[in-house]
Amino acid sequence: MPQSIPSYSGIPMPSLRRLPGYHHFLKQLTELKEEYVSATTIAQELKLIPIQVRKDLAYTGIIGKPKVGYPVKELIIAIEEFLDWNNTKKAFLVGVGDLGRAIIKYQGFHKLGVEIIAAFDSSPEIIGSTIGGIKILHVDKLTTLAKRINVKIGIITVPEDAAQSIADKMIVGGIKGLWNFAPVKLKIPRDIVVQSVNLAASLSVLCKQLSDVIKK
Amino acid sequence: MPQSIPSYSGIPMPSLRRLPGYHHFLKQLTELKEEYVSATTIAQELKLIPIQVRKDLAYTGIIGKPKVGYPVKELIIAIEEFLDWNNTKKAFLVGVGDLGRAIIKYQGFHKLGVEIIAAFDSSPEIIGSTIGGIKILHVDKLTTLAKRINVKIGIITVPEDAAQSIADKMIVGGIKGLWNFAPVKLKIPRDIVVQSVNLAASLSVLCKQLSDVIKK
DNA sequence: TAGATTGTTAATCGATTAACAATC
DNA sequence: TAGATTGTTAATCGATTAACAATC
Secondary structure (H helix, E strand, C coil): CCCCCCCCCCHHHHHHHHHHHHHHHHHHHCEEECEEEEEHHHHHHHCCHHHHHHHHHHHHCCCECHHHEEEEEHHHHHHHHHHHCCCEEEEEEEECHHHHHHHHHHHHHHCCCCCEEEEEEECCCCCCEEECCCEEEEEEHHHHHHHHHHCCCECCCCCCHHHHHHHHHHEEECCEEEEEEECCCCCCCCCCCEEECHHHHHHHHHHHHHHHHCCC | CCCCCCCCCCCCCCHCCCHHHHHHHHHHHHHHCEEEHHHHHHHHHHHCCCHHHHHHHHCCCCCCCCCCEEHHHHHHHHHHHCCCCCCCEEEEEECHHHHHHHHHHHHHHHHEEEEEEEEEECCCCCCEECCCEEEEEHHHHHHHHHHHHCCCCEEEEECCCHHHHHHHHHHHHHEEEEECCCCCCCCCCCCCCECCCCHHHHHHHHHHHHHHHHHH
């Protein structure tokens, strides 16, 4: 089997990943009171080509006007609907180190419809404290609480060796989507969705490109 | 122009991104004192298929033995050499918030050959202090210091609106590779390499897959 | 109107996967 | 030896890019 992913709605993964970038730029345009925007303009800003932008946007169901472009407000809404940002999803975060703290405090995920309800750790010093309005609880409460509150997303910011066991607990608690920052390939059932943020991969690519460029 | 990337050594980007994962698994094998490993074994562990593993590994120049597999130690070295991990590269980090702190403290990047030499911020409260053995300096010193010490990598962990100007400073300072955590498309000259960690894209993909799975 | 832009259908390109001979 | 595994060459698949008619 390949690195096959649970059926998602026909959109290619790269297109899906580009959509938030379009949204971001469109939001800037609304501040400038622009009513319409062309694929050409978007492409220039994001260093893409117009045809690619049109293809990507088409997946959201938006319909543009020839000669005019896309209606900015409608397009923003189309992207948000498509990405399901309006549907708030509850999330638990486990592992309140610096990275966990950064994610808890960062306001930007609300607009993606993700709301961190509680955070968990195993260290007695921080359990009971509050960060960015979020209570830090003991990991042991994770599973039962997840079940009770019907939490859908689990954010894993624990060290590598704890990641799998935390993932297991989350899954038992009924969590369906994992956002994983630990450098591990999580072993999970088919019906669970995972996105891993692979920092080592990203930095390695940078180093490799750098050494190639310099060598040349 | 597409999202074209500076000439890197013929390896496809997806293969390049998978290499650190292979390395990680191989390191575990050495602890178990395994001498050889087959593509099949690696594939199972990382949920890939053997042929893909063989193709990826071939880029490093490793030569395996039919029927036996790949020599683990040699393979580890081949990956490290290929990714240029043995060649230590100096890095500056700008933006000492929680995320910046997390990256400074994280030990794992040393093995990728990246050494954070100094960190920068604009907030007087933390300038002068030390985090994880790293001095926090004022951003104004960034450019001249980068030039003097010959720093190659810049890590950008500042808020969105500061990212571009920091990138500019880094480039003036002679930095050639940017590791960017701000949700911005940086505008940079051709000879500069960028890897952006796009958290919004990652989380959006998760949300979309989740809503598709649940809807079904 | 003329020209810019959309959306559709086709062509290209590159990564993944398959087939298979070579080999330990 | 027989069978598992590598590495190479070919086929497939999917994303990107091109071509072009439709249209405001």
